[in-house]
Amino acid sequence: MQIEEHEIINQLVIPPQPEVLRVVVEESRKPEPDLSRVARHIARDASVAGGVLQVINSPLFRCRREISSIPHAVNLLGFKRVYALVRTVALRNAMADYPGVDEFWKRGVHVAEATARAAKLIKRPDLLDEAHLIGLFHMVGIPALRSVVGEAYDPLLDRVLTTGWSMLPPQEARLFGITHPRVGALITQRWHVHPAVVHAIDQQYAVEHLSRLDALHVDTPDLVVILKLALRATAAVDASLMTFAEWNACNERLLDYLALPDPSALEALVDAVLMQD
Known part of the structure; x- marks a missing residue:
């Protein structure tokens, strides 16, 4: 029996966006995002913080030395890239049970x-x-x-x-x-x-x-x-x-x-x- 598209979507388990992502989205709407606030909220979410550090230390970013501090990562990357990273890591975490x-x-x-x-x-x-x-x-x-x-x-x-x-x-x-x-x-x-x-x-x-x-x-x-x-x-x-x-x-x-x-x-x-x- 064929399943309708809306039935598939209704059955997908997609957890709500975590608090850290909501904070980053909120900051994205400001003329000058508060990087220190962003860094604090990332650091409070262990799974997101770990994922961000894992990605920034991957070959994609080619950092000369390992980055182990979220404030350092945020200041190094800038807001736009941090926003993209947090969203990526949070979405990956949300789908971990598939x-x-x-x-x-x-x-x-x-x-x-x-x-x-x-x-x-x-x-x-x-x-x-x-x-x-x-x-x-x-x-x-x-x-x-x-x-x-x-x-x-x-x-x-x-x-x-x-x-x-x-x-x-x-x-x-x-x-x-x-x-x-x-x-x-x-x-x-x-x-x-x-x-x-x-x-x-x-x-x-x-x-x-x-x-x-x-x-x-x-x-x-x-x-x-x-x-x-x-x-x-x-x-x-x-x-x-x-x-x-x-x-x-x-x-x-x-x-x-x-x-x-x-x-x-x-x-x-x-x-x-x-x-x-």
């Missing part, structure tokens, strides 16, 4: 590091935080959807290493009335993630429509391209992230969108995403 989510987070961290590198390489360093978000959360709809439909989802996952992730949405729509990109988009939208990221998660397989995605948000096409480059690069070390068939189905459109001269230039760009320090 079945199988740990495996997706491990993959998401690798992809997020690659999306950040890809954003720089296509000359969009201004999208660094958004690229990191889509790298982390582009597949969150899968454990979320499975948390509702249960074991009925497992046969789809069993076949995905052969068929590729892009083959899942038509099967999900037929069986459950909703797809994992749509679930991921609805979750991130509820947590007020940047609209460009929400749309890019929703449209992550729509590479054939890149030229039209800017109608959703001007940055959505670039984020979808960034994600594809990152997935192709990280598939070199984790083949489960993207099959050759999936890459072959989209590489010509990426080549055109990026205005690259030939396929070898696209592969060189992918290699740079993987190899960049």
Whole structure:
């Protein structure tokens, strides 16, 4: 029996935003956010504080020495990046009980590091935080959807290493009335993630429509391209992230969108995403 979209969303367990995120949102509305207040509230939430320090000490930020103090992290990053980090960590924590989510987070961290590198390489360093978000959360709809439909989802996952992730949405729509990109988009939208990221998660397989995605948000096409480059690069070390068939189905459109001269230039760009320090 097919489940309606609103039924899926109603059954998803998404905890309310924690106090620390509400404080950061409140400060974001002020002309001059109070960084000391932000730092105090982050430090009081052990799970968020730990997650923020874990991310800032990851290869994404390439700090010369380990950052162990929240006030130091806040002053080093500035308000905009702290806001993005707190929201990312809080959302990740909120979804910790989804079945199988740990495996997706491990993959998401690798992809997020690659999306950040890809954003720089296509000359969009201004999208660094958004690229990191889509790298982390582009597949969150899968454990979320499975948390509702249960074991009925497992046969789809069993076949995905052969068929590729892009083959899942038509099967999900037929069986459950909703797809994992749509679930991921609805979750991130509820947590007020940047609209460009929400749309890019929703449209992550729509590479054939890149030229039209800017109608959703001007940055959505670039984020979808960034994600594809990152997935192709990280598939070199984790083949489960993207099959050759999936890459072959989209590489010509990426080549055109990026205005690259030939396929070898696209592969060189992918290699740079993987190899960049």
